[in-house]
Amino acid sequence: MEQVEPIEEYALKSSGNEKHESDTFTKVGIVGCGILGQEIARMVSSYGIDVIFLELSNSKITEAIKGIKRDLRHMIKRWGMTDSDKRAIMSRIRGTLEYEDLRGCEVVIESIKSKTREQSVDTRKEIFKHIEKVVDEKAIIATNSTTLVITELAAELKHPERCVSLHFISPAGDIPLVEVAKSLYTSDDAYKRVCRFTRLLGKRIVPVIESPGIISTRLIAPMINEACEILMEGVADMIDIDDTMKIGYGFPLGPFEMADKIGLDMVIRWLDNLYREFGDIKYKASPMLKKRVRANHLGREAGIGFYEYDEERKRIVPDRHESC
Numbered sequence: 001m002e003q004v005e006p007i008e009e010y011a012l013k014s015s016g017n018e019k020h021e022s023d024t025f026t027k028v029g030i031v032g033c034g035i036l037g038q039e040i041a042r043m044v045s046s047y048g049i050d051v052i053f054l055e056l057s058n059s060k061i062t063e064a065i066k067g068i069k070r071d072l073r074h075m076i077k078r079w080g081m082t083d084s085d086k087r088a089i090m091s092r093i094r095g096t097l098e099y100e101d102l103r104g105c106e107v108v109i110e111s112i113k114s115k116t117r118e119q120s121v122d123t124r125k126e127i128f129k130h131i132e133k134v135v136d137e138k139a140i141i142a143t144n145s146t147t148l149v150i151t152e153l154a155a156e157l158k159h160p161e162r163c164v165s166l167h168f169i170s171p172a173g174d175i176p177l178v179e180v181a182k183s184l185y186t187s188d189d190a191y192k193r194v195c196r197f198t199r200l201l202g203k204r205i206v207p208v209i210e211s212p213g214i215i216s217t218r219l220i221a222p223m224i225n226e227a228c229e230i231l232m233e234g235v236a237d238m239i240d241i242d243d244t245m246k247i248g249y250g251f252p253l254g255p256f257e258m259a260d261k262i263g264l265d266m267v268i269r270w271l272d273n274l275y276r277e278f279g280d281i282k283y284k285a286s287p288m289l290k291k292r293v294r295a296n297h298l299g300r301e302a303g304i305g306f307y308e309y310d311e312e313r314k315r316i317v318p319d320r321h322e323s324c
Contacts, residue, residue, distance in 0.1 A: 025049055025197055029105035029135075031127055032112030033064035033095065035263070035301060036144060039172035040109060042068050045092040046085075046173070047201055052094050052101050061095030068093060070312065099130045107197055108135060109166060111144040113266060120145070120269070124153050132157050140194055142166035146217040147273035149210050151183040160185035164194050169216055170261065178203040181210045212277040213270070220258065221270040221283070227255035228286035238306060239318070257315070260305035265293050 028044050030037050030053040041051045041064075055061045072089060075081040094101075102108055108131050110124060124143060131141050141163045143150055154163035165181035178198045182191055195205050208214045213221070227241050236244070242254020251258075259267050268285045275283035292298075292305060299305035300313050308316040 025106050025200060027052065027105045029054065029102040029108035029131070031102075031108065031110045031131070033060070034111070034113055035067070035261075036168065036170050036172060037111040038064055038067045038071065039170060040111065040144070040168055041093050042071060042089060043168075043173040043201060045089045048092070050092045050094075052096055052105065054096055054099065054102065056097075058097070061097070064095060065090075065093070074312075099134050102131060103134045105135055105139055107140045107142065107194075109142045109144055113263070121148060121152060124148065125156055128153055128157055128163070132159065138162065140164065140190060140197070142194070144168060146179070146214050147212045147270050147277075149183070149212060150181060151185065151210060154183050154185055161187040162190045164190065165210065165214070166194060166198070167214065167216065176202060176204055177206055179206045179208050179214050179216060181208045181214060183210060213274050217270050218274065221267060221274060224255045224259045224267055225271060225282070225284075225286050225289070227259075228288040231256075232286070232288055256306040259289070260299035260307055260309075260315075263299045263301065264289055264305050265298050268293055 027050045030041055030051065033041060033053040033055055037053060041053055045051045053061075053064065055064060069086075069090065072081065072086045076083065076086060096102075110127050110131075112120075112123065112127065124145070128141055135141070137159050139162065141154070141157075143153055143163075143165055144167055145153075146165070146167050150163055150165040154160035157163065160183065163183055164186055165179070165183070167179040167181075169175040169177060169179075178201075180191075180194060180198065198205055206215065212218070230236065230241055231238055238256050242256050245251040245254045253261065268289055271283050271285040271289075274280075275285075296302060297304045297306075300309050300315075303309050307318070310316060
């Protein structure tokens with residue numbers, strides 16, 4: 001049974017001198033605010049914490065803010081959130097183009113997308129270095145990547161002991177679980193603070209040994225790949241394959257719906273990284289995935305992947321003719 005910690009340890013602001021300031025969480029940074037970055041920003045802000053996210057351009061900042069507001073509108077319609085709740089959440093979220101604005105963050109989470117493993121590793125290493133220049137030496141620097149190991153990303157930092165892999169599963173606000181992996185450098189103190197932060201967000205911590213794909217990605221990516229093979233063989237159509245996993249096994253999304261939500265280009269990068277690491281043929285990306293990515297059918301955000309989507313990112317259900 002998981003040990004219960006005193007509630008004082010989760011305080012957003014220090015209530016006295018009994019806790020070190022590094023144990024408080026008042027400001028969180030996010031580098032890269034795509035779909036998952038937006039979900040993390042919205043979730044963290046809903047717990048009363050200021051969020052600053054870094055993007056590459058003002059247009060991307062505008063796009064991210066628009067996406068967060070859209071998700072909040074859906075929550076108002078479906079879950080009873082009020083307009084005042086929405087305004088409060090949005091008031092704590094701000095975009096920036098400058099690393100300097102990450103100063104004062106107790107936790108900074110890298111959540112970027114990149115096209116190749118080489119680009120991904122090099123870019124993330126540079127991001128980590130830029131973050132380290134502006135944050136306190138006790139601040140946590142985390143990656144949301146699962147197929148790249150945090151030891152490699154942290155190796156060139158002056159203080160690699162504060163780096164961890166902190167993997168939120170989409171939708172980050174709804175999934176009550178986070179995978180947390182130490183690097184070879186991660187200190188026990190940093191790990192404890194990361195665990196305190198994730199519990200503050202109402203998450204169950206799954207401690208994992210550092211390994212490409214850890215648990216979730218290593219299971220999901222091959223499942224999507226195999227679903228493509230089943231479809232290519234003509235065993236069943238796309239909707240029936242998705243329904244089999246949803247109705248038959250209780251998955252909230254079928255493999256094709258899941259691929260569209262993740263992004264087909266991201267699924268291919270996961271598979272390529274896993275294949276490079278393990279050399280197992282099951283991680284070779286299906287031609288069906290590659291074909292769609294070449295056509296820029298990247299999934300929900302692009303408006304088309306395996307399925308088509310409207311402006312609100314809702315799936316357009318295709319017409320079907322029942323065979324029996």
